[in-house]
Amino acid sequence: MLSLIRKLTHALNCRDATRLVSQRQDRPLTTGEWFTLRLHLLVCVACSRFARQLRIMRKAMRRYTA
Numbered sequence: 001m002l003s004l005i006r007k008l009t010h011a012l013n014c015r016d017a018t019r020l021v022s023q024r025q026d027r028p029l030t031t032g033e034w035f036t037l038r039l040h041l042l043v044c045v046a047c048s049r050f051a052r053q054l055r056i057m058r059k060a061m062r063r064y065t066a
């Protein structure tokens with residue numbers, strides 16, 4: 001079980017993860033992309049921090065352009 005989780009989280013490296021995080025703002029992710037990204041964000045502090053910052057930034061930007 002642990003090795004399966006490890007395999008799934010390593011299916012996505014940090015570069016791919018951050019790319020998916022920015023892409024999901026513009027297009028819906030496939031189930032596979034979504035799943036591996038969720039898993040990666042669960043175990044990777046750096047990428048989950050990036051995802052949170054991007055979300056805050058997008059929110060702030062919407063406020064200024066509205």
Ligand SMILES: [Zn+2]
Pocket residue numbers: 013014015017040044045046047048
């Ligand atoms: Zn990462």
